[in-house]
Amino acid sequence: MNFSTLSERQQRILRFIYEFTNTHHYPPTIREIGDNVGISSTSVVNYNLSKLEENELIVREREVSRGLSLNLERLTELGWLPELNGNSADRRFRIPILGKIAAGKPIPVIPSEPYDPEGWIELTEGMLNLPADRLFALRVQGNSMIDASVLDGDIVILHAQETANNGEMVAAWIEDDEDTTLKYLRREGNMVHLVPANPNYQPIVRPADKVRINGRVVSVIRVLKPA
Amino acid sequence: MNFSTLSERQQRILRFIYEFTNTHHYPPTIREIGDNVGISSTSVVNYNLSKLEENELIVREREVSRGLSLNLERLTELGWLPELNGNSADRRFRIPILGKIAAGKPIPVIPSEPYDPEGWIELTEGMLNLPADRLFALRVQGNSMIDASVLDGDIVILHAQETANNGEMVAAWIEDDEDTTLKYLRREGNMVHLVPANPNYQPIVRPADKVRINGRVVSVIRVLKPA
DNA sequence: CTTGACATCGCACAAATGTTCGTGTACTAT
DNA sequence: ATAGTACACGAACATTTGTGCGATGTCAAG
Known part of the structure; x- marks a missing residue:
């Protein structure tokens, strides 16, 4: 045969x-x-x-x-x-979902190591046009960014970087609070404003050296459940 | 659980x-x-x-x-x-992005064939838990679903299906208008309401046989540009 | 040309199989 | 008690799905 x-x-x-x-x-x-x-x-x-x-x-x-x-x-x-x-060798990469954000958990800095991720998502390179090894993902908890159309439960993909431009959405570590949150970034003089996209929450204002940016949000992903 | x-x-x-x-x-x-x-x-x-x-x-x-x-x-x-x-988690699948929605373009029914998609995204199976070959994606145009946190430019992933439950977000073909839109589905008696998540837009109400559901939104993906 | 194996088609039918509905029982909270 | 919820039963029902059969077209061997 x-x-x-x-x-x-x-x-x-x-x-x-x-x-x-x-x-x-x-x-x-x-x-x-x-x-x-x-x-x-x-x-x-x-x-x-x-x-x-x-x-x-x-x-x-x-x-x-x-x-x-x-x-x-x-x-x-x-x-x-x-x-x-042996098909399709188009470049794809896997992004680990490391944990939750806005709840107050520290997140590991740059997660090349397996950190028992709750899962991962995979994208083609062309979509984000960013180096795959600098990307990671977090699950959003809370509604502080709801006006930016980021909902509780959404997954945000971040590009690990120490700095960001005004108006960009970032995950930032606040030294005093021992807390990491998802906010819009605004710098004013020597102060950093982390402003939520929800009128019910107050912006967080800190000296620049008390805030460390973990990464910039480059993508938001939401999975809907059947009604 | x-x-x-x-x-x-x-x-x-x-x-x-x-x-x-x-x-x-x-x-x-x-x-x-x-x-x-x-x-x-x-x-x-x-x-x-x-x-x-x-x-x-x-x-x-x-x-x-x-x-x-x-x-x-x-x-x-x-x-x-x-x-x-070992790698049951290894299963990944690619979802074609077929075109735009809400602008009024008909979309091909079930795209098992290559349709020169403008791209694709790739997800881990566990994320959606739906058969890959029934999934397709569209790029959202317009703000009719902004209150559902679906923005202009977002990508929605749909599960190809002819029916859907009340309250689910669907892509539907409206016969009279020769148009496909993204709306919430509500059935009332023999009429189908396609209701936008934006107070500035009116719901579309049609006899059930004049509306054909193309698929149910199972995921929303947004890519942010640097500020 | 005829014959017969091979591949195909469409259709009808019956069996396999998922869905729905009315009912019943046990346990809990009010 | 009364209402409510979770779980279970069985039977009727509607689809899905495998099978069987007659008919057609092709092609190489006789």
């Missing part, structure tokens, strides 16, 4: 099953295969699946919905799988 | 799903779960599955046979899967 034995359609079916299963965590139905491979008739899909089964490339369970799976072992032997994995 | 929160039955269900999936390479049906966990009624299984879903321990696809899978990432976090093969 050889892959050249397989028809174009059968190869596409294999490929589709692989991708579908990877994304859904369950196998596709005959109709889903048909739709995505360009076969209008379920019987034709079934026919081709039988062929694939004969070649032991897939395993089928009769009369079971979605009762099929790839024979990964066999496929690997035949050198088919590697071919699939 | 804690495992002690779970009833005996729910824990057994989890365990069964895990074992079944491992041996069969596809997830069990409601009835299969019931049989093996000792529940005679499908609705009871369904009930418990819903509970598990609320706790984000599993992911379910509505109206899809065997449409469930364990949230391995979450389970690992909770220390339930001590011996896991």
Whole structure:
């Protein structure tokens, strides 16, 4: 048995099953295969699946919905799988979500080390145009920036930097309070104003040497739950 | 959330799903779960599955046979899967940014095909817990949802679906206007209200059959420029 | 030209499977 | 008691989904 034995359609079916299963965590139905491979008739899909089964490339369970799976072992032997994995090497990077902000937890300075992050997000390079190794993320707690459309629970991505321009949103460490918060930055003379985007909160004003900027917010991400 | 929160039955269900999936390479049906966990009624299984879903321990696809899978990432976090093969968390997916919304452009229905997207974003699976191939993204144009903290220029990630619950933010196609907009959904009788989150704009009210939902907003992403 | 294997199509059908609904029981809080 | 909540049951129902069958087109062998 050889892959050249397989028809174009059968190869596409294999490929589709692989991708579908990877994304859904369950196998596709005959109709889903048909739709995505360009076969209008379920019987034709079934026919081709039988062929694939004969070649032991897939395993089928009769009369079971979605009762099929790839024979990964066999496929690997035949050198088919590697071919699939080597895709898309577009530069992407992973950003760790380090913890929460605005609640008053210190955050590690530059987190190249795993800090038991609660997760991470991954972006393509083009989106932010910033060096990936200087980025980190925090989950926002509280409503102090609600007028800047940053909500409780949002994730902010920050670019680790010690300075920032007026008007930029930053995460800053306030020495006296032993606290890190998310605020707009404004410098006036020798004083630093950390101003919230919520009229209910007061700006924090401190001498410049008592405030340390951890990073500048470069992105905000929110995940909505179904209603 | 804690495992002690779970009833005996729910824990057994989890365990069964895990074992079944491992041996069969596809997830069990409601009835299969019931049989093996000792529940005679499908609705009871369904009930418990819903509970598990609320706790984000599993992911379910509505109206899809065997449409469930364990949230391995979450389970690992909770220390339930001590011996896991390592990188379940490695799964990442790319979401195409298809175009703009609220400006009045029709958007392609389900973009499995490359549509020359202006870019894409990539997320870890655990973040959204939705099938990657049903997700797409749009860039928001205009301020109609500003009170929902969705700004002009933001990127919204949508889950392609034809229906949605009241109160969810959706992208909807309005037949008469030949227009697609981003609004909150509210159904009242036979009418569909598409209500903006901005007092300056009026809700759009149409007969249900004149409105087609393209997808539900599951995430919002904003990229900030330096000041 | 005929024959027959091969691949395809569309459709109808039945089995598999998720969803919904009315009901019941136990336990808790008021 | 009374109301409320969480959990459970079973049956009816609506979709989803696999299977079977007749018909069509292609192509190489006889």
